[in-house]
Amino acid sequence: MTTPRDLLIITMDVTSSRPVEQGELSLALAGAELLDLIDAQAVSLDGERLLPGPQPTLDDRLLNDAAAALVRAEPYESVEDWLWRRGRDLAAAYQAGLEAEGQVTRPRHPWIPLRTGPAELADSPARRHAAQRWTSGEPVLAGLAAAVGVHDTPTEDIEDLGDDAVVTVLAAVHDAVTELEGVRQRRRIEDAAFDNIWRGQ
Incomplete structure (x- = not known):
């Protein structure tokens, strides 16, 4: 089990005050990957720069992809740059992975042959592991979940x-x-202003 997978499962399993946006989730998943790579000693931080270590062989395909994606040439990459680069469409990749493993299902409607319903989590060891980590108040998972709006974690708790x-x-x-x-x-403000111009307002 990895932190990104646990985070994705929690965002699907825990009721939040607002919908979890794919862009925010992708950024948080890239951060979760980075934390797991630090824990695996595949990378370390020099200030905010990522210093790659030996590339490990990890049990998770997407985490292996993340390790392979580390910039290995000076001046290396900042944490911020990693989040924006690695985070592009990352939520969709993790969701597809869970679905391929049968961790997520889409219910069939009798009159529609394709699985078009909303994604639902299957009862699985992965879901139970994520739930246990969540209910224990594990601070890393809580901090990542707070970033995407699943719940609130005060900044001082992170510090x-x-x-x-x-x-x-x-x-x-x-x-x-x-x-x-x-x-x-x-963008919303600019779009609204543009619409008003076309309407002659």
Whole structure:
């Protein structure tokens, strides 16, 4: 089990106050991958720069892909740059992985031959593992879930984790999510202004 998979399962399994957006989730999944790679000693942090270590062979295909995607040439990559580059469409990749494994199903409607219903989590060891990690209040998972709006984790709780690398990654995820939402709001304002011009207002 990996942190990205656990995070994805939690976002599907826990009721949140607002819908989890794919863009925010992709950024958080890229952060989750980075935390697992740090834990596996595949990468370390020098400030906010990612220093790649030996490429490990991990049990998870997407996490192996993440390790292979690390920039291995100086000046290396910042945590922020990693989140935006690796995070592109990452939520869809993890969702497809869960579906291929039968962890997620889409109910069939009798009159529609294709599986077009909303995705539903199957009762599985992966789901139970994620739920156990969630109910235990594991701070890394809680911090990532807070970034995508599943629940609120005060900033000081993240800062009190004591592990500089974890704090750096979680803070970068929260900053990237905030930046993405700011971009969305500016686009909405620009689109509304453009519509008003065409309507002669």
